Amino acid sequence: MTKPRVLISDQMDPKAEQIFRERGCDVDVITGKTPEELGEIIGQYDGLAIRSTTKLTKELIAKATNLKVVGRAGIGVDNIDIPAASVKGIVVMNTPFGNSITTAEHAIALMFALARQLPEADASTQAGKWEKNRFMGVEVTGKTLGLIGAGNIGSIVASRALGLRMKVVAFDPFLTPERAVEMGVEKADLDTLLAKADFITLHTPLTDQTRNILSAENLAKTKPGVRIINCARGGLIDEVALKAGLDSGHIAGAALDVFVKEPAKESPLFGTPNFISTPHLGASTDEAQVNVAIQVAEQLSDYLISGGVTNALNMPSLSAEEAPKLKPYMALAERLGSLVGQLAHDNLTKISIEVEGAAAQLNIKPITGAVLAGLMRRYSDTVNMVNAPFLAKERGLDVREVRHDREGVYHTLVRVTVATSQGERSVAGTLFGNTQPRLVEIFGIGIEADLDGHMLYIVNEDAPGFIGRIGTLLGQNGINIGTFHLGRRDAGGEAVLLLSLDSPMPQDLMKEACALPGVKTVRALEF
Numbered sequence: 037m038t039k040p041r042v043l044i045s046d047q048m049d050p051k052a053e054q055i056f057r058e059r060g061c062d063v064d065v066i067t068g069k070t071p072e073e074l075g076e077i078i079g080q081y082d083g084l085a086i087r088s089t090t091k092l093t094k095e096l097i098a099k100a101t102n103l104k105v106v107g108r109a110g111i112g113v114d115n116i117d118i119p120a121a122s123v124k125g126i127v128v129m130n131t132p133f134g135n136s137i138t139t140a141e142h143a144i145a146l147m148f149a150l151a152r153q154l155p156e157a158d159a160s161t162q163a164g165k166w167e168k169n170r171f172m173g174v175e176v177t178g179k180t181l182g183l184i185g186a187g188n189i190g191s192i193v194a195s196r197a198l199g200l201r202m203k204v205v206a207f208d209p210f211l212t213p214e215r216a217v218e219m220g221v222e223k224a225d226l227d228t229l230l231a232k233a234d235f236i237t238l239h240t241p242l243t244d245q246t247r248n249i250l251s252a253e254n255l256a257k258t259k260p261g262v263r264i265i266n267c268a269r270g271g272l273i274d275e276v277a278l279k280a281g282l283d284s285g286h287i288a289g290a291a292l293d294v295f296v297k298e299p300a301k302e303s304p305l306f307g308t309p310n311f312i313s314t315p316h317l318g319a320s321t322d323e324a325q326v327n328v329a330i331q332v333a334e335q336l337s338d339y340l341i342s343g344g345v346t347n348a349l350n351m352p353s354l355s356a357e358e359a360p361k362l363k364p365y366m367a368l369a370e371r372l373g374s375l376v377g378q379l380a381h382d383n384l385t386k387i388s389i390e391v392e393g394a395a396a397q398l399n400i401k402p403i404t405g406a407v408l409a410g411l412m413r414r415y416s417d418t419v420n421m422v423n424a425p426f427l428a429k430e431r432g433l434d435v436r437e438v439r440h441d442r443e444g445v446y447h448t449l450v451r452v453t454v455a456t457s458q459g460e461r462s463v464a465g466t467l468f469g470n471t472q473p474r475l476v477e478i479f480g481i482g483i484e485a486d487l488d489g490h491m492l493y494i495v496n497e498d499a500p501g502f503i504g505r506i507g508t509l510l511g512q513n514g515i516n517i518g519t520f521h522l523g524r525r526d527a528g529g530e531a532v533l534l535l536s537l538d539s540p541m542p543q544d545l546m547k548e549a550c551a552l553p554g555v556k557t558v559r560a561l562e563f
Contacts, residue, residue: 040340041080041102045069046087048109049329056085059337075099083336085109086116094120107336109328110135110319111189112269113349114242122350125420129335129347132188134328135319140192142318143237143267146291150235150263151176153289155312174234177201182233183221184249185240185268186211193237194221205229208240230257235265242269252277255287263289267318270294279304282311293318345402351422352401362398365450366406366421368465368473371487371563372452373410375475376463378561379493386455387411387433392440394448394470400437407452408435446476481532483523490537491561497554498524498531505552506533513545530556 042056042063056063066077071091078084079101086092087109097103097120105127106116113130121128149155152173160167181197183190186208194204204221207229216223224232226249236258240246250264250273258264264287266273275296281287282305291312295303298316305311319328331347338344343359345351369389389404405421412419412427419427428435446466453462464477465487475485496502503522510517516538524531541549541560549558 040082040104040337042083042085042336042340043078043081044085045074045090046085046109047089048085048087048332049326051326052085052109052329052333055330055333056337059333060341061337071096078103083107083340085332085336088112088115090115092116092121097121097124097126100124100126105129105336105339107131107332109332111139112241114269118350119426121422122426123423125423127339127345127351127422128349129332129339129345130349131328131331131335132347134331135321135324136189136192138321138324139189139239139267139318140196142293142314143189143193143239143265144196146265146267146293146312146314147176147181147235147237147263149312150265150289150291150310153310156310176235179203179234180205180232182229182236183207184226184229184236184238184272186215186219186221187239189268190237190239191219193239194219202235205232226254227257230254231259233259233262235263237265238268238272240268240272242271247271248274250274250278252280255281258287260286261288263287263291265291267293270296270298270300276304279308279311282308351405351425352399358399362402364467364471364473365395365398365403365448368467369403369406369450369452370410371473372450372463372465372475373407374413374563375410375478375487375561376452376454376461377411377414379463379479379559380454380456380461384411384431384433384454384456386436387428388436388438388451388453390438390440390449390451390453392442392444392449392451393446395450396439396441400439403450404435404437407450411452411454449476451477475534478523478532478534481523481525481530483521483532483534485521485534486519486536487561487563488536489518489563490540491563492533492535492537492541492549493557493559493561494533494535494549494555495557496531496533496552497556498526498528499554502531502552502554503533506535506549509545509548509552510535510537513542515539515541515545 039060039062042061044065047067053063053065075096078099082102082104084106092106094117103126108130111130111132116128118128153171157171180203183194183204183206186206197204198220205224206221207224207226211223213223252274255277278290282290289310293314294316335346389407391400408424408428409419409421412424449464449466451464453460461479465473465475468474475487518536518538521534546558
């Protein structure tokens with residue numbers, strides 16, 4: 037078996053390379069390349085491990101012909117074109133927990149530096165001055181910290197602030213009331229936070245919704261004398277408006293670790309009184325650098341070796357422990373999706389994925405992704421679990437997931453139903469021995485069959501002699517039947533025949549099969 041090839045294109049702790057090799061990957065460490073130089077070699081690799089220097093653009097992704105997964109050693113992924121990677125079927129992962137404590141501690145450090153004017157006091161003292169009365173700070177105890185973003189890093193900052201006897205008000209659209217109580221913070225809308233906070237710290241990704249979240253308009257809503265800290269992403273604050281607020285005295289101080297343009301060699305904020313800056317040091321501790329390198333190597337190798345998906349931004353997570361258990365279900369789901377996609381040819385508007393029995397106890401997201409991958413293969417020959425949901429969304433397909441607690445005839449069952457202009461069409465399958473995918477129902481007719489290789493699907497009138505006629509036709513034309521599966525609604529009614537063939541069904545022979553007495557539908561299938 038060929039080992040997966042991984043490229044580390046940014047400086048990273050040597051433990052990353054060591055882990056890749058120990059896990060069974062071939063790895064090259066090639067750093068400092070221009071985008072053009074990287075484009076010449078990236079097509080050789082299955083995995084890519086980066087930090088913030090490498091920019092994985094749409095143009096570079098187009099040249100990554102074998103790339104299956106990219107891992108960012110760190111939390112920010114604005115240097116990766118995630119939509120382009122998703123369309124190409126490339127899994128994008130980050131390591132959101134490796135530098136969480138480090139970044140949170142940097143935010144707290146900057147808060148203290150603002151509160152006590154430490155950088156300016158240090159510079160003044162080392163210049164031989166003793167300006168004790170000039171640097172009158174404020175206590176943080178009893179003050180209100182406004183937290184914009186209450187995810188992993190934000191929650192750590194909140195816990196540290198509460199330990200300092202501060203009050204914490206949090207704005208985060210995804211923060212539930214229950215989670216707010218658990219964190220010990222007050223959940224609030226943005227305007228309320230701006231009006232209440234003595235200190236504001238940002239811990240949210242840079243998106244279209246969060247860009248300039250502290251705009252000139254919102255900065256004007258803040259409490260006079262507010263102090264603002266940003267260790268998250270440049271672009272969350274309008275830097276020109278921030279300088280105006282500092283100059284006017286409405287904002288008592290600001291500390292930025294991140295800037296709109298980095299490296300920040302110049303900024304309108306530089307030289308402004310009560311402004312502190314650091315060169316994106318949020319994740320810069322020895323511990324954090326080691327942690328993110330280890331995590332990105334473990335996550336990428338898990339995916340390439342066993343199919344485990346951790347901290348992916350464009351597909352459901354699937355632990356290395358879950359992957360072996362789910363793989364048979366994903367194989368079943370993909371074949372069911374492929375079957376319904378090959379048989380339901382008109383415009384599909386809805387698809388429902390239902391699980392019951394043992395399947396209902398599992399993570400349904402990978403099963404859904406596999407169904408969509410099978411279904412969307414009729415539109416693209418490069419589809420996989422990553423880009424299938426995007427293809428489905430592009431086509432306006434309404435995807436629904438249903439989990440049933442009921443016990444059915446089978447110990448485990450996956451059902452796929454699509455809405456067509458002729459009504460709903462449903463197929464269902466199970467696992468034999470918990471490992472072997474098996475079709476058990478097609479369009480309401482019970483039929484047990486393996487879905488594999490070349491197959492022929494026939495709907496016919498249930499009448500004597502038909503099986504002999506189709507067998508004779510195939511035999512006379514040198515088509516050997518591997519397996520034969522038959523199902524029907526009622527005696528003398530509509531019957532379904534599924535044949536596995538040793539070779540593809542020629543088109544002219546398809547026409548002859550369609551012309552046989554009693555035949556309603558003939559379709560060649562491929563799995």
